[in-house]
Amino acid sequence: MSEHVYQRPKLYQKQTDAFFNDSRYSWIEGSTKSGKTVSCMAWLFEQALFLGKPGRQFWWVAPVFAQAKIAYGRMKRGLPHELIRCNDTEQTITIIPNGAIISFKSGEKTDNLYGEDVWAAVLDEASRMRVEAFYAIRSTLTATRGHVRIIGNVKGRKNWFYLGCRKAEGGETGHSYHKIIATDAVAAGVFPQEELDDARRALPDAVFRELYLCEPSDDGGNPFGLQFIRLNIAPLSNDAPCVYGADLAKSVDWTVIHGLDARGTTCSHTRFQKPWTDTIDHIKLICGHTHTVLDSTGVGDPIVEMLNKVGDNYIGLKFAAQSKQMLMEGLAVAIQRGEVQYPDGVIVSELESFEYEYTRTGVRYSAPEGQHDDCVMALALAVHARNSRPPEPQVIVL
Numbered sequence: 001m002s003e004h005v006y007q008r009p010k011l012y013q014k015q016t017d018a019f020f021n022d023s024r025y026s027w028i029e030g031s032t033k034s035g036k037t038v039s040c041m042a043w044l045f046e047q048a049l050f051l052g053k054p055g056r057q058f059w060w061v062a063p064v065f066a067q068a069k070i071a072y073g074r075m076k077r078g079l080p081h082e083l084i085r086c087n088d089t090e091q092t093i094t095i096i097p098n099g100a101i102i103s104f105k106s107g108e109k110t111d112n113l114y115g116e117d118v119w120a121a122v123l124d125e126a127s128r129m130r131v132e133a134f135y136a137i138r139s140t141l142t143a144t145r146g147h148v149r150i151i152g153n154v155k156g157r158k159n160w161f162y163l164g165c166r167k168a169e170g171g172e173t174g175h176s177y178h179k180i181i182a183t184d185a186v187a188a189g190v191f192p193q194e195e196l197d198d199a200r201r202a203l204p205d206a207v208f209r210e211l212y213l214c215e216p217s218d219d220g221g222n223p224f225g226l227q228f229i230r231l232n233i234a235p236l237s238n239d240a241p242c243v244y245g246a247d248l249a250k251s252v253d254w255t256v257i258h259g260l261d262a263r264g265t266t267c268s269h270t271r272f273q274k275p276w277t278d279t280i281d282h283i284k285l286i287c288g289h290t291h292t293v294l295d296s297t298g299v300g301d302p303i304v305e306m307l308n309k310v311g312d313n314y315i316g317l318k319f320a321a322q323s324k325q326m327l328m329e330g331l332a333v334a335i336q337r338g339e340v341q342y343p344d345g346v347i348v349s350e351l352e353s354f355e356y357e358y359t360r361t362g363v364r365y366s367a368p369e370g371q372h373d374d375c376v377m378a379l380a381l382a383v384h385a386r387n388s389r390p391p392e393p394q395v396i397v398l
Contacts, residue, residue: 004083004097006049008042012188015039018178019149020046025175027161027168028151029214033191034180036151040122041075043149044102047120052100059121061113061137063129065106071124072104107133114139119146126152128357131160154214155357162216182212204332207356207363223328223356223365224335229348234341237267243389244268244292245381246283247374248300255279256378257286260386264334265341271375280306289313293385295377315388317381321364328356328365330387331380340383350375 012035018028019039030036040060048058060075062068072091076084085094091104105113107129113136121137123129134150141148152161168177182199185191200208206225209215217225241259249255259268270286272279280303283292289311296304296316304316317323334340335351342348354376356365367373 004080006046008046009038011035011039011042012184012190014178014180014184014188018180019043021176023174023176024145024147025168025172026147026149027165027175027177028149029154029165029177029179030151031181031212031214032153033182033195033212034185035188035190036180037071037074037124040124040149040151041071041078044120044122045075045079047147048095048100048102049098051119052095052098054099056100057116057118058100058102059116059118059137059140060102060104060124061107061121061129061133062104062124063107063133065108067125068104068106075102075104107136110136113137116140117143119144121146121148123148123150124152126150126161127155127159128152129161134160134164154210154216156210156222157216179214181214202329203363204329204336207329207332211363222352222354223332223363224351224354225332226352228336228338229351232335232338232341233344233348234265236269236343237261237263237265237341239263239265239267241267241290243382243385244287244290245378245383245385246287246292246294247377247381248279248295248303249273249374253372254374255282256374257283258375258378258382259286259290260340260382263341264339264383264386266343266347266379269343269347269375271346276303279303283307284310287314291315291385291389293317293381293388295319295381315385317384319377324365325363327377327380327384329363331376331383334383340379342379347375347379351379 015035018026020043028036044058044060060071062071068091076086076093083096085096093102110130110132118140121141123134123137165177168175182191182196186193186196196212199212204223206217207223210217239261242262244257244259246257254271254273257270261267274282291313293315294300294304297319301316304314307314350373353371354367356363
């Protein structure tokens with residue numbers, strides 16, 4: 001019979017304390033790039049290695065299937081191939097010496113999580129997971145009295161993960177609370193200081209603090225900050241617009257044309273739903289020859305082409321993940337610096353309900369499901385237009 005020696009990956013002290021403790025429930029608020037995922041993988045593997053018997057289940061649960069697949073791929077690559085048997089279809093890793101099974105699952109359909117006896121579990125990205133997934137996993141641990149590690153980024157104060165962390169922090173029996181942030185990883189030498197500094201410069205303060213320092217905002221992941229949104233409410237200006245931003249309607253959405261004067265105060269705001277031919281005429285009537293940036297995604301592209309036949313002041317901007325992130329972060333900076341003002345009402349309502357989430361490709365900004373973001377997008381386009389407006393030609397008097 002062959003003998004194998006297991007050696008835990010090198011972890012810094014805060015990682016070890018957060019995951020390898022005696023608490024049945026360990027709640028970990030972990031910032032991006034703090035090393036929380038590799039710590040959790042090591043913990044779950046050790047649970048399966050030391051508690052495992054043929055057929056015993058050990059689960060990794062993520063908010064969606066794609067995230068579970070990432071974790072499955074990372075653990076599959078990190079373990080000695082001669083010790084494991086992998087099923088890519090089921091996303092399971094069987095430890096050959098003892099027959100334990102590590103399964104990687106989605107928390108989307110929570111009814112599918114009930115019924116099994118699970119010996120240990122990880123809830124990954126818990127702040128982005130429905131609380132029903134936690135209920136289901138807790139039920140699977142009942143017969144085995146299995147332990148669970150609940151990890152995630154901070155995302156506001158209005159979710160079950162944040163509240164669970166507060167109960168654990170307050171000394172709930174059987175629960176422990178830990179926080180690991182990017183500066184811990186920098187101090188441990190596993191994350192470069194220059195990358196952290198770059199993120200601090202590139203991201204709005206509220207976003208940076210949540211993602212890298214685990215400091216929750218008071219507004220459930222709003223990238224602008226409720227206090228800053230309210231500080232910039234002002235009546236419509238009577239000055240002439242120097243730029244416009246226009247978000248074009250799609251299906252049940254609204255076309256919104258937003259004008260800013262030279263000081264960044266809203267002086268024109270139009271919101272309507274019209275057929276495309278009427279929309280084009282309306283844009284020409286309102287914007288005239290003023291510098292205007294429009295959403296040119298999809299049907300917006302031919303509309304910009306038609307508008308360019310009457311003037312070269314119409315600039316199209318296609319919405320993709322990177323360009324939308326740039327727009328939203330530009331708007332967040334303008335709001336937090338007091339460089340843009342807008343009237344109360346639908347604009348403020350949309351700004352306050354706007355959300356962000358961190359993905360593998362960056363920060364994704366959007367309105368909550370079922371709500372509109374047309375006013376936010378038009379305002380962001382107007383701010384972008386103001387920042388990118390060509391300089392006025394100089395007049396030299398002889």
